[in-house]
Amino acid sequence: MSAVPSSSDAPRTPAVTTTSSLDVTDAAAAAGHVVEQLRARRPLVQCITNYVSMDLAANLLNAAGASPAMVHHPQEAGEFAGLADAVVANIGTPSPDWADGIVAATTVAVERGVPWVLDPVAVGATSYRRDLAGRLLTNRPTVIRGNAGEVLALAGVAGASRGVDSAADSSAVGDQAAALAAEAGCVVAVTGARDLVTDGRRQLTIDGGDRRAPMITALGCSATALVAACCAVGEDRLAATAAALAMITVAIERAGRDAAGPGSLRWRLLDELADLSADQVGSRIEESHRDDQS
């Protein structure tokens, strides 16, 4: 059974089509604009994220041009969301307090019309995580970003994860991701060797990167934080989400040229992110789309 709670205003029948209704040139231009806007506006991103990811997510946001703040305690999370330009809700190391902080912050985000992004870390592993994700989905995330196993778990398919890692291929879950997006009324981003972004109607893919990416722990969580930052400055949330993932893909690919292993890949990724151009990001989205169609 899907983890998406039924609600009268959520569409129950997914309207899944392919990329035909997407103008990829517009999406790529919008994504490039997002890269420029990040640096110009430096959005404040409230990250309620797990212990493992705090350092990398904060550094990655700083390198990309955003302003991170790790504020999760329920006594202040809702109040802080009143100041934030975007909110990250990551369930990687959950606790009752953490969950209350996430609910408070995402409720304020929804009230203010500020984007919030759910990272359903290891959602298929325990009933506590499943229940928490179900509770959060009632607050209608702007974007869900997960690996293939997590997206399948939210779609009701069990057994596709090993802890926080996916046991499934991101390329194989396009239909489930589109159905989840339509049902939850949000953008869904599935990462992996190929990243896929869908709103249930339109779809973008991003190819490339470095095959050693999975050896950098919390890279997915940090990608989620960057998706939130990009959604703070990009009105088209499909393009903004694709911008975030393409930024990481291009930067890690460049980092990988001189990286001896996962350690130097990690720090070189931050250097490359800070140096990235809007053109590189837009071009990657266009090229990936062309490859996907051929």
Ligand SMILES: Nc1ncnc2c1ncn2[C@@H]1O[C@H](COP(=O)(O)OP(=O)(O)O)[C@@H](O)[C@H]1O
């Ligand atoms: N095999 C791979 N080759 C290239 N990039 C990858 C690969 N697997 C994951 N990535 C990249 O690593 C980042 C984190 O994705 P992923 O590993 O799916 O998330 P998580 O860490 O949540 O499991 C994304 O930017 C994704 O594109």
Ligand SMILES: Cc1ncsc1CCOP(=O)(O)O
């Ligand atoms: C290892 C680990 N354990 C709980 S959260 C976490 C980090 C997971 O990060 P990511 O999903 O980005 O690899």
Ligand SMILES: [Mg+2]
């Ligand atoms: Mg993850």
